[in-house]
Amino acid sequence: MNGLTSGLGLITFGVWEAVLVFGILMLLFGAKKLPDLARGLGSGIRNFKGELKAPEDEEGKASRDKITPE
Template identity: 40%
Template sequence: MLQSLLFIGGLGGWEIMVILLVVLVFFGANKIPEIARGMGKGIREFKDATKEIKNEIESGVKLEDKK
């Protein structure tokens, strides 16, 4: 599953652990949940926007088919 993600496709377990350790040291333990919440909200908004665009395109195609 991790390899299917585009941005970490070539990273192994040790590299990911080093990155997480650097993030922990850089931001501190108190900021990490706040950052994760912000990322989660951003991803959710992106998914909602893509669903809206997809629905608009599908409804436009259905209207064209009725003509």
């Protein structure tokens, strides 16, 4: 078994598929645009992960704010 497989083993993604996808991206966007696209994708993923962690931080902050000595 070569590449990543799904639970049923029907879908595989190996080296040749990755080369094909990369080739299609090169044809569509060109060599100059790909680094910018990858940088934007990485930035978007980082922001998304940060926003997923943010509610935990806000909940902890809100619970600390509610506990005030009287």
